[in-house]
Amino acid sequence: MEPVLVVLRGLPLTLLITIVSFAIGAVLGIPLVLGLRTVVAPVRWLSRLAVDLLRGVPMIVWLFVLKFGLSTPAFRLSSLEAAIFGLGLISAGYLAEIYRGGIQSVPRGQFEASQALGIAGPISFLRIIAPQAARIVSPSIATYLIGLLKNSSIASTIVVSEMVFQAQSYARQNPTIAGILPYAIAGLLYIVLSVPVAMFSRILDERLRKAVI
Amino acid sequence: MQTPLLTSWGQYLPPLLSGLVQSVWLAVAAIVIGLPLAFLFCTMVMSKNRLIGALGLVIVEIGRGMPALVILYLVYYGLPRFGISLANVAAAIIALAWNYSCYCSEIIRAGIQSVPRGQLEAGDALGLDSRVTFLRVIVPQGLRSAIPGLLGQSILVFQDTSLAYTIAVPELMKQAYSLGGENYQYLRVFVLTGLVYAAVTLPATWITVWMERRLGKSY
Amino acid sequence: GGSSSGSSSDSSVTTVASGKLTVGVIDIPPFSSYNGGDPKGIDVEIIKKIAKDNNLTPVWQQATYADAVQSISSGIIDVAIGTIDATAKRKQAVDFSASTYLDGLGIAAKASKNVTTIAGLEKLGSVGTVDGYLWVEDLRTILGGKLKTYPSSVELKADFDAGRLDAAIDAYGVQVPQFKADSSIKVALANEHPDKRVRSTVQAPEAAFPFTKGNDSLGKALNDGIKSMRADGSIKKLITDAGLSEGLAKVADKQYVVPLN
Amino acid sequence: MTAEQKPASDYMLELGAITKSYGGNTILHGVSLRVARGEVCSIIGPSGAGKSTLLRCINLIEQPDSGNMLMDGHYFDLSQKLGKSDLMALRRKCGMVFQSFNLFPHMTVLQNITFPQRHVLGKDEDSARESALALLDRVGLKNKADSHPGQLSGGQQQRVAIARALALEPQLMLFDEPTSALDPELAHEVLEVMRELAESGMTMVVVTHAMNFARTVGSHLVVMADGAILEEGVPEEIMSNPSKERTRQFLSVVEH
């Protein structure tokens, strides 16, 4: 029973990191995807490089570099801040790509119709294109959210006491027990947490497929 | 007093590169094993047989629902309790391949479902066997739209090889930790390690984007 | 103690947060264990005593090995505990206190195999140890591909328990509590049968506390505290209370840093 | 086995009281129809009349709920689940061309035609290739054999689709609005190919809005509405003198 309680102690942080970094990513992904789609070539290249670097370097490395590389006596990220901020940035990279796919699959005619009606760029983007793109990408976003839930465990490497860290720490402090047990418990918890999201996204996916839009 | 950054990077690079070789080979093995598995799981999930469908769904959702690290631990440290003892490289490959194939199975399914219904009907109308229609008409088109997603997932499995360090596979991340433990310059080591990963993943991503664009054009 | 230099504190020791000693606690019982914010262990007791003598309030932070070391370099914590060995290479990044106790090389193997020496390891199929110990390189020269290294004692022990390893090599002090309940496993202290090829068995590595480079006042406080606790036998008592051999307290007069200078 | 060999009759196709519903919605209310050998039967009617559904029921892309069918001497009891061999027999006899072409985009034009020949007829590569080229020649596209469908205009794609269906040497060809996705000039080239096909004696059932084709090429006109046949007969007669008000209304609109 005790290992279960210990791992459960990490649950609030797991959820906190997942939710806050997802929110950060969802918001920061918007300027990034605008950068990816802009006609200004240098901005587009820079956005591309940023997105590719965020996605191409393992999270473990990003978190470590954020926590220690940015550290000066005047400005310092705590482990939790580094984890949330780091995963938020990485999510922005992934979500920007997902957004891009969604926007690209909105039929060209929708852009042209808003243009022909004289609906200004930002309004057309927010009210015409974005809602349609959102429907298209919502299953991918749900999948990403599940991935992020699991990847929040990487925060354990910079000492954030979420579930996997708790599992590790319990295993280390109790050398006589089977070291694998806390991990198995954590794994089960992740499934328990992700299955509802997966089910929800499957239903959403099917609903949107059929939707009389 | 401190060694200049580039000098120390010069010293770290050889062990990191040997780790990179190991990482690449883990990823390649996971992909080679994982792709056929992905097809298998995908056909199971899409199967009309409810039992097989449910089984496929359970396999796929567990594979996607658990962190790769946890799968790795369960395969490597957990299976011996049931008398199955795997070498660390084998365990790493199996865990990564499972995780990879579950994600790919969903990508392939989405690709197959994006093939217009008319293709299936045309196959029917021509009297093609439904298996022939599926394998030779639907799958090639579905795969084509799945290729960018599969490539993206392959880049991720390469990054996930870093988890194998926990079971003593001398891959890139493990070499980074060893170097750091030796000289306590973790930050420097990790920044260089990140660059080594990026040296593989960035070109791979660009190839993906290029393929996506090429595939976007008509046949 | 000495004359006061901090304005807001009555300690003469400069620390990350003045008046406090911020300590990174690596989980490696019986030497240190975070224990949900109420740390226990040999290293913890030593630090508590030093903090008290210097009017510092200890602040405990849970840590992992890599995180602790980098946190010291980055000035996030003052000192890390958890049976860490000093080496010349590491001294370029951090400073080390005086040695606290010996870090004996432990060999855990099935009692039936009766392995107590390095030479005995050579006959085995596979041997595991933990990254970061000073004997890793020497062992690799002898054992080559038969040696596997793990990120921590947990993974090492898990693999040993899984039956993939014929012997596990770890700090002797770590292994004693790990296997004390399992009579089928024998833990041997290799230093009792020194082997020239592995220097750590000839002269046991000495554990010390890494701290922020150049923080001389902290270094002095740590050194004074450790030396006095060594002299008055309190370290020896901590070691024997933990069920370890009292020989581990026999630190040489000259501090042991690898390679020896 | 619900199919039995019967002596060849004058009719290529006889449909008996075919019904079909989706969910609780009945789409075909017992449609009966006879198509003579060599006849071109055009089906017209408003959107939602069930024309496509009828065609799809004939080549059993959809299984009807009840009814029967006699195709080139094969009898099918449509209220029973049909076996594989029945389906195969039927599809060998009857080719279909869709409004949206449905060519296989990942194969070349030639492969589109040889692929079913090899897998359905079991032809070898060489003879499939030979007859495919002959068919492409017939629809005027021999020079496009190695192109991919995406590189062709809509009219060219539809001509390839016709060649692909012909490659299985069907006795009966079904067309579902083969030109309504096409510009007038492209539609024209497809209709020309169909006209030649009719002249060669092929039995055809064509759902179309091309009234000129139905009048000049068709020998039999069927007007459908609301899942039933409204009236049928000689095209010219129905067009000039429809017996039903609904037909009159529809014709007035189609011919502007």
Added chain:
Amino acid sequence: MTAEQKPASDYMLELGAITKSYGGNTILHGVSLRVARGEVCSIIGPSGAGKSTLLRCINLIEQPDSGNMLMDGHYFDLSQKLGKSDLMALRRKCGMVFQSFNLFPHMTVLQNITFPQRHVLGKDEDSARESALALLDRVGLKNKADSHPGQLSGGQQQRVAIARALALEPQLMLFDEPTSALDPELAHEVLEVMRELAESGMTMVVVTHAMNFARTVGSHLVVMADGAILEEGVPEEIMSNPSKERTRQFLSVVEH
């Protein structure tokens, strides 16, 4: 600012030598055209002639490479990059209806019409709603106000698209093959709405293959081919007696 106010002329639209190329490919080779106020100008011609491109150049969804345009007294130098205010002025004057309707699928029919009214004309909710309902009534779809476009037939969707364009009170309406995605009966209901619109005095430019509409409703027929105007004039005259062989060939096909 390249637009200046000029005294209202008899012409709603005057195009001067408009050219447009994509990549190195010239699609429009200097097209000039005048459309009088209240006139219905039909454009016909084979696929690829540049009809759509011309329409898109008129309302500047595509910026032409050179040429000029006078629309309802506003002058535009099309060889210069146009500013936002020019574009806005132009789009307030001219509405467009597409072949594929392009309604906003996530809004109700009513919202499709009120949304641009509120964001372009700055109308308030209530008055936008009121005029939207009046327009829906005009196209015969008042009872569908709260449906989503996906629930309507193609013909109904296109009628909503017309109402949406009318909601901005344009002086000129552009139609790009508004009926070619529709079945004859559905096309008919859309053409009826367009006919009424023409009768109410709206100036219209219509790319279409509906020859009957061009003949009976249109007052001006333009035949395009290969990015240029082949001939133009009174519809009946051109149709019965085309001066160019290419026109004759095209007409023979369109009218079957």
